[in-house]
Amino acid sequence: MGSSYVPHAAGYVDNGGPKLVTSRFGYEDSHTLARFEATGGYVGLKAALAKRPADVHGEVREATLLGRGGAGFPAGVKWGFCPEGVWPRYLVVNGDESEPGTYKDRLLMERDPHQLIEGSLIACYALGLSQCFLYVRGEMALAQERIATALNEAYAAGYVGREILGSDFSVDIVLHWGAGAYIVGEETALIESLEGNRGMPRLKPPYFPAAIGLYGKPTIVNNVETLANLPWILEHGAAAYRRYGSESSPGTRMFAVSGHVKRPGVYEVEQGVTTFRDLFYGEDFCQGIREGHELKMFIPGGGSAPWFFEEHLDVPLEAADVGAAGSMLGSGAIIVMDDSTDAVKACHRLVRFFARESCGKCSPCREGTGWEEKILQRILDGHGRPSDIDLLLDVGDNISPGPYPVAAHTAEGLEVVPFPPRQTTICPLGPSSVAPIVSTIRRFRHEFEAKITRGDTIPVSAAPVTAGGAGS
Amino acid sequence: MTFFNSDNERLAREVISRYPRARSAAIPLLHLAQEQEGWVTPAAMVQIAELTGSTPAEVLGTASFYEMFKFHPVGKYVVNVCTNVSCQLLGGEELLEHAEASLGVRAGGTSQDGLFTLEDVECVAACTEAPCFTVNYRYFHRATTGSFDEVVADIRAGRSPIHHGAAGDDGELPEHGTLGRVRQHIPDDRRAGVEAPEDVVGAPLWLAADRAGEG
Ligand SMILES: Cc1cc2nc3c(=O)[nH]c(=O)nc-3n(C[C@H](O)[C@H](O)[C@H](O)COP(=O)(O)O)c2cc1C
Ligand code: SF4
Ligand code: FES
Numbered sequence: 001m002g003s004s005y006v007p008h009a010a011g012y013v014d015n016g017g018p019k020l021v022t023s024r025f026g027y028e029d030s031h032t033l034a035r036f037e038a039t040g041g042y043v044g045l046k047a048a049l050a051k052r053p054a055d056v057h058g059e060v061r062e063a064t065l066l067g068r069g070g071a072g073f074p075a076g077v078k079w080g081f082c083p084e085g086v087w088p089r090y091l092v093v094n095g096d097e098s099e100p101g102t103y104k105d106r107l108l109m110e111r112d113p114h115q116l117i118e119g120s121l122i123a124c125y126a127l128g129l130s131q132c133f134l135y136v137r138g139e140m141a142l143a144q145e146r147i148a149t150a151l152n153e154a155y156a157a158g159y160v161g162r163e164i165l166g167s168d169f170s171v172d173i174v175l176h177w178g179a180g181a182y183i184v185g186e187e188t189a190l191i192e193s194l195e196g197n198r199g200m201p202r203l204k205p206p207y208f209p210a211a212i213g214l215y216g217k218p219t220i221v222n223n224v225e226t227l228a229n230l231p232w233i234l235e236h237g238a239a240a241y242r243r244y245g246s247e248s249s250p251g252t253r254m255f256a257v258s259g260h261v262k263r264p265g266v267y268e269v270e271q272g273v274t275t276f277r278d279l280f281y282g283e284d285f286c287q288g289i290r291e292g293h294e295l296k297m298f299i300p301g302g303g304s305a306p307w308f309f310e311e312h313l314d315v316p317l318e319a320a321d322v323g324a325a326g327s328m329l330g331s332g333a334i335i336v337m338d339d340s341t342d343a344v345k346a347c348h349r350l351v352r353f354f355a356r357e358s359c360g361k362c363s364p365c366r367e368g369t370g371w372e373e374k375i376l377q378r379i380l381d382g383h384g385r386p387s388d389i390d391l392l393l394d395v396g397d398n399i400s401p402g403p404y405p406v407a408a409h410t411a412e413g414l415e416v417v418p419f420p421p422r423q424t425t426i427c428p429l430g431p432s433s434v435a436p437i438v439s440t441i442r443r444f445r446h447e448f449e450a451k452i453t454r455g456d457t458i459p460v461s462a463a464p465v466t467a468g469g470a471g472s
Numbered sequence: 473m474t475f476f477n478s479d480n481e482r483l484a485r486e487v488i489s490r491y492p493r494a495r496s497a498a499i500p501l502l503h504l505a506q507e508q509e510g511w512v513t514p515a516a517m518v519q520i521a522e523l524t525g526s527t528p529a530e531v532l533g534t535a536s537f538y539e540m541f542k543f544h545p546v547g548k549y550v551v552n553v554c555t556n557v558s559c560q561l562l563g564g565e566e567l568l569e570h571a572e573a574s575l576g577v578r579a580g581g582t583s584q585d586g587l588f589t590l591e592d593v594e595c596v597a598a599c600t601e602a603p604c605f606t607v608n609y610r611y612f613h614r615a616t617t618g619s620f621d622e623v624v625a626d627i628r629a630g631r632s633p634i635h636h637g638a639a640g641d642d643g644e645l646p647e648h649g650t651l652g653r654v655r656q657h658i659p660d661d662r663r664a665g666v667e668a669p670e671d672v673v674g675a676p677l678w679l680a681a682d683r684a685g686e687g
Binding site for chain 2: 010011052053054087088097098099100101102103105106125128130131137138139140141142143144145147148149151152155156158160161162167168169170171172174175176177178179180181182193194195196197198199200215216217256257258259260264265266299303333335337341345346349350353356357359
């Protein structure tokens, strides 16, 4: 009765590989201070405090720790963008995880909150950040509860707050949570939200809030998983970290594989050395596509990423390779779709997401995503017009002009356009809405046409449809 | 104007004291208001404006951006069914249809007995456990129409649907408005201290000491 409720974050699968961030996931009480201290907790912080702050920064730079929030920017380099002599500096932890398909930060917050606190402290020590705000997604009640408990324990034990572990390092960590808005995950929107405003992205430049962020002061925004790697790096050193993964993407990443595989789950995987094929078909991983079905397509990096197909299975899980192949590893969200999937329907669902979540600040995105959704809806409803396919591409071109990043389709003689897309918008949300559209039309144009032919029996309205979204 | 009861007013002031600027507490205080009343009332926004040094219109401006804030009474239990793509692939839309039929409301509506509000929501970060739904933001993974009905039946019968409470999760399902039930509390003798950004001059102690050592 009701036994489907899962108080521990379920979904994590131990695949027998190295565990840099999931080492405590096997324990029921992994979220408690007692377990944390018994399993090497706060050792990385102590190692950091024994070093000069600049050397801690150096260690992180040398580790080439790539950001896990989506853009994959090296943390050590970003940390260097804080202007000299401007104080105070802040840390904002991005725990807003909402990209379709993404499920890893919630696990890290629910299962090992002290690891995240320790990582945040290490960043603060290295850069002289004098206050840290831990911004958790509003919908994640258990994560909020676990972090609050962990912070209360950590304050009492002297790990957080004034004169940490008897040193002259003092920093407050404030738990803050959101209230439901995907766009708040974008770092400048996150800062607006933390200032008590509507969560709308800020105009760029400056490109990094490290220059001008919270209250106009230098602010480092890092993803939960990025920071969760710091305790390991400080405990074992950058050289040891670089022994995992590949030259350009060292270490591991957490990947959530969802959809039509036999064993969906969250896996900690060495970057670069594992391929999509290993992940989908490996015995230690997803164990293949659902019985009786074959792979049709997959999304390698969350709802915002262009789609991949059968011919991309041997691409390694490595940001540079996936980018060159026309998509992105993004937030470690891999969505697998088998041959039972209606490509137009899946495309429509993602586009509807972007249309709902557009913050409305810039018109190409606000208007464009709405039109994309409407056009796709009428195609699905059997009211599509033959011109709708080109109209969709045209609306997309107004949001992201020029050739849109897309995987190669060797069979059709189409060449790869590498990531990222161009944009007429303030942030990448608008251009992301074009990814499912271009991906599906390029590969499955016939599925759109099939739906539209059926619609031909319905008289086309007298109002002419012109490019750019007029008429309806 | 008083909306918050005395405990919550004290809590509100404690929350504000953690931020360099009071306005940053707007969202936490809106959550506190929703916890007290189940929704965000106009009176709550007036008091939050007073407490954070803004106007009620600014508070509404902020609040109305965020989906979790409700400006009219909703059910005691807010049921969110995810229909985004990972869930869609494994029956999220069918689960929503079932929920509509079973609760007798369309997505967005509240059942006549005021018990349930049903919502069709975006990805809730449980994609490998699809399809899924949440009740007052507590997760139910790998749902079936059967497990959905069991949860609803438990709630209607006044039983908690959460049978497998773990540490930090006592098995209670709070009413709508309550999120994390453990509150952060920073003891006075452990506080590093909060300063307005414009009052801060120079690097923090541990960095300044290190740099002095350099020169
Ligand atoms: C629309 C949009 C949504 C985003 N959502 C998230 C998110 O939920 N979590 C996250 O960490 N980063 C998100 N990002 C990326 C952040 O802007 C930022 O790059 C990241 O938090 C930086 O941390 P990292 O360098 O450690 O990856 C989003 C970006 C965009 C454009
Ligand atoms: S691209 Fe969309 S989400 Fe981003 S700022 Fe513009 S309107 Fe807002
Ligand atoms: S798509 Fe439903 S939880 Fe992510």
